[in-house]
Amino acid sequence: MSSYGKFAYVYDELMADMPYRDWLEFAETAWAKYGKPRNVAELGCGTGSITIPLAASGYHMTGIDLSSDMLSVAQKKMEEHPQGRRFMREGSIRWVRQNMKEWELPEPVDAVISFCDCLNYVTEEEDIQAVFARTYDGLIPGGTFLFDVHHPNTLIRYEEEQPFVLDEPSVSYIWTCELDVPRREIEHHLSIFAREEGQNGLYRRFEETHIQRAYDPEWLKTELLKAGFSGVQVFADFEWLEADDSAARLFYIAVK
Template identity: 35%
Template sequence: MTTYKTFAKIYDEVMDETVYEDWLNFTTRHIGDNPKEILELACGTGILSVELANLGHQVVGLDLSKEMIELAKERTTPEDDLLSFEVGDMLDLNKNEDYDVVTCYSDSLCYMPDEEAVQTVFNEVYRSLKSDGTFLFDVHSIFKIEEEFSEYSYHYQTDEFAFLWESYPGDVPYSVEHFLTFFVKENNQDELFRRYDELHEERTYTIETYQSLLKQAGFSEVKVCADFTDNQPEDESKRWFFICQK
């Protein structure tokens, strides 16, 4: 098992499973019941893609990590003609397909290094959508970055691994650095654990900045809401959601 496969399995275990149901409900609420062709960016191990396909949508899950995609493919069978997974970069959606819907959840856009990269993603998504297509995504709010992630600490352990997550303010405005440490049991025959470390850097922007970048990409209508609801963001909203129409 590669390092990233180990991380992916751990991520699935420590992730709150109910959040996938929240993303699913948010998506279906905004795209309707009729079958759609959907591209899920940053699909990870494919949990949401599978659920969307189970509802009758034609889904392509895309992720930069080959190891994540390998795990996602384990969720499929040869009979799954509505679901496929591909390794790919949201900064370069060099495909000829046109989609009814593109999604990008789990604050994946916050991993873009700067505004230029975010603009590139918006441009690529716009180009990949049909003329009346919908782009759904979420990002961390400024409150989440500056208040809740300030000196954030989370520890989780089982008999097979331990996971330590520490967060600190980043070097640029509205940014955070997540230091992740994993202690993973080598095998079932002994008590040896191997340590792995990762640094994750995220940043967000004002709602007005996202709206401006989306407008530059060509989106004609943008609605902003918060925390899996259709309500407008408030000062202490944690996650902003954008519903964008081409």
């Protein structure tokens, strides 16, 4: 299982091709429609690749993650950012180590986001319900909750298309998957080879196992409504199009 220890320090390199700009654009478009926030919390912020650009755009950000290693990398990235001094002087970014099932801040926020399929890592239905309930309580009236998840069919495609291989000068991996069809749950097994600095080209190998679960799209919508949210909408693949079974990634917008 992953503790995100060693993994945190190669995470950004492994995720370099992820569509962070698309997530940022989706959030900005949603907020243009539903109300521009000032204070935003990000659940599962990882190394801050979304938190920090949003802070640079003027939002007051709280990055929440369970991994202290991920938050340590995020803090370093914030300090090294061109606006790092402003962030620290104005307190426009804060990092909080909490479980998203139990997250709580001193004051409610205007918006909550959780991108990069973070909620797929919540693998029990009652824990999804806890995230929704906690997020509803943590928002101001009229606040928005934006998140994305893998469509269940995406996990099927992962198993069908495996194995995946990355071969870069500084980091490589071999990635295989095992799918539990009845639970819509997949185990990702990664053997990662990270080049050691100053070690004559030697690599260290470590193993990671990540478990994700996909949920019925309508069940997620129903549970958001049960938590108290209204006007729940679901879109597909960064597009403002109605989601169907051809979607790889589902985007939810829920309003308190």
